[in-house]
Amino acid sequence: MAVHLDLRFDRPHEECGIFGVFEHPEAANMAYLGLYALQHRGQECAGIATSDGQKMYFEKNRGYVADVFNEEILEKLKGDAAIGHVRYSTAGDTRRVNAQPFLIESHRGKIAVVHNGNLINAHHIRKNLNREGSIFISTSDTEVILHLIARSKQKTVEDAIIDALVQVRGAYSLVFLTDDKMIAVRDPRGFRPLSLGRLNNAWIVSSETCAFDLIYGDFVRDIAPGEMLIIEKGKAPLSLQPFPEKPPAFCIFEHIYFSRPDSIVFGKDVSEMRDRLGRKLAQEAPVDADYVVPIPDSGIFAALGYADEANIPFNLGLIRNHYVGRTFIEPEMSIRHFGVKVKLNAIRSIIEGKRIILIDDSIVRGVTSKKIVDMVRSAGAREVHMRITSPPYCDSCFYGIDTPIKEDLIASSKNVEEICRFLGADSLGYLTLKGMLGALGKESWCVACFTGKYPVDFQRDELAQLRLFEKNGAVAVGVVSLNG
Numbered sequence: 001m002a003v004h005l006d007l008r009f010d011r012p013h014e015e016c017g018i019f020g021v022f023e024h025p026e027a028a029n030m031a032y033l034g035l036y037a038l039q040h041r042g043q044e045c046a047g048i049a050t051s052d053g054q055k056m057y058f059e060k061n062r063g064y065v066a067d068v069f070n071e072e073i074l075e076k077l078k079g080d081a082a083i084g085h086v087r088y089s090t091a092g093d094t095r096r097v098n099a100q101p102f103l104i105e106s107h108r109g110k111i112a113v114v115h116n117g118n119l120i121n122a123h124h125i126r127k128n129l130n131r132e133g134s135i136f137i138s139t140s141d142t143e144v145i146l147h148l149i150a151r152s153k154q155k156t157v158e159d160a161i162i163d164a165l166v167q168v169r170g171a172y173s174l175v176f177l178t179d180d181k182m183i184a185v186r187d188p189r190g191f192r193p194l195s196l197g198r199l200n201n202a203w204i205v206s207s208e209t210c211a212f213d214l215i216y217g218d219f220v221r222d223i224a225p226g227e228m229l230i231i232e233k234g235k236a237p238l239s240l241q242p243f244p245e246k247p248p249a250f251c252i253f254e255h256i257y258f259s260r261p262d263s264i265v266f267g268k269d270v271s272e273m274r275d276r277l278g279r280k281l282a283q284e285a286p287v288d289a290d291y292v293v294p295i296p297d298s299g300i301f302a303a304l305g306y307a308d309e310a311n312i313p314f315n316l317g318l319i320r321n322h323y324v325g326r327t328f329i330e331p332e333m334s335i336r337h338f339g340v341k342v343k344l345n346a347i348r349s350i351i352e353g354k355r356i357i358l359i360d361d362s363i364v365r366g367v368t369s370k371k372i373v374d375m376v377r378s379a380g381a382r383e384v385h386m387r388i389t390s391p392p393y394c395d396s397c398f399y400g401i402d403t404p405i406k407e408d409l410i411a412s413s414k415n416v417e418e419i420c421r422f423l424g425a426d427s428l429g430y431l432t433l434k435g436m437l438g439a440l441g442k443e444s445w446c447v448a449c450f451t452g453k454y455p456v457d458f459q460r461d462e463l464a465q466l467r468l469f470e471k472n473g474a475v476a477v478g479v480v481s482l483n484g
Contacts, residue, residue, distance in 0.1 A: 016207075017042055028074045034215065049112035109178060120458060134151075145165070170399060185229075193207055193265045203231050281359075293317035302361065306359055317356060357385045360388055
């Protein structure tokens with residue numbers, strides 16, 4: 001029996017990764033490789049748009065980057081400028097029409113865009129645009145931005161983008177492509193990362209710097225919160241700060257879980273930050289054990305830090321299968337914890353008879369964590385101790401992360417002792433909020449998922465609408481999804 005399994009595990013999930021390259025003779029190939037490096041940020045849809053200065057070309061579809069693109073398709077994506085996108089879906093909405101880039105034709109010519117984030121007032125804007133005759137082809141909030149650009153009375157594309165973005169609220173990192181320009185913009189609070197790089201004479205932008213490394217590009221700097229970069233042929237990028245300044249609110253989960261450990265995000269080395277989280281966790285939640293075992297992959301560097309700080313041996317007691325699709329042939333006989341075991345397996349020779357500390361980044365619903373604890377016990381562990389490199393995850397995110405409604409978050413209704421009993425662990429320890437912030441540095445982080453204090457305030461009707469999206473999914477015409 002063919003079954004579709006949600007193998008994203010019991011963690012919050014980043015919605016997308018974006019990439020752009022300008023003035024490179026193999027722009028489409030570079031975008032393809034850039035998206036390959038960003039595949040961890042989105043595994044359900046992929047797309048690329050290119051420009052040769054006269055025409056635009058694009059291809060997008062459901063699936064991994066390697067599934068959507070091949071040599072023949074890439075050869076058709078002509079031009080020396082390209083933008084690309086990978087995404088997760090929200091509420092199971094994986095239709096091709098929601099894949100990015102989005103491309104429109106307007107009186108200013110063709111404009112393509114890729115987006116990472118979430119606009120919390122998009123449903124209001126969309127409702128008004130619908131009343132005035134606008135026709136939407138997707139359920140994505142990103143399309144709202146293009147409609148606002150098309151309707152703007154400003155003379156230049158840059159000014160029309162600014163005009164559109166001053167009307168939206170929430171999180172956005174965006175890359176636009178026109179016939180002759182690439183424009184990168186980050187929201188004033190800088191929720192989602194976006195970096196600038198250089199590849200010979202070409203300029204590149206990416207959600208993470210690991211994409212620069214793959215194509216032998218050089219990381220130049222982060223695009224600043226509220227900054228717009230206008231990149232034209234033969235010119236250095238023009239930097240503008242067209243939006244009112246706001247206190248920064250960097251998504252702390254980029255360092256806890258989302259980003260690849262070989263990236264520099266928000267100016268900090270991700271692997272080093274995870275090592276620090278593990279060390280601080282060892283100080284705050286020590287326990288005597290035989291091995292420190294990471295839940296791969298995001299737990300590895302934190303587990304190394306914990307093990308070194310606690311002077312307990314590190315061991316890879318869990319092995320992850322990286323070659324996992326979305327559909328499987330499930331045998332008729334019952335296989336316990338099938339969904340988890342497809343992706344993770346315990347090494348009995350390491351675990352049997354041992355006291356094990358499992359290191360993970362977060363617990364969301366708790367269902368997957370419980371299955372992992374059960375798996376480790378089934379492999380013969382004498383004791384299983386869970387240690388989490390973040391505080392209890394108790395509030396939903398509205399800034400571009402796919403999280404369940406608050407009522408489905410286990411920490412919203414259970415204390416640590418109750419969660420421990422649910423998991424079946426011998427003990428459970430979370431990193432405190434103070435410890436987490438101390439480990440990562442006193443930056444301006446968004447920690448709303450741990451505190452319920454949101455940097456961008458919601459109006460009551462906005463929050464009610466977002467709750468409705470969470471429960472029902474954005475599948476009706478005229479309703480916008482939560483993902484960018």
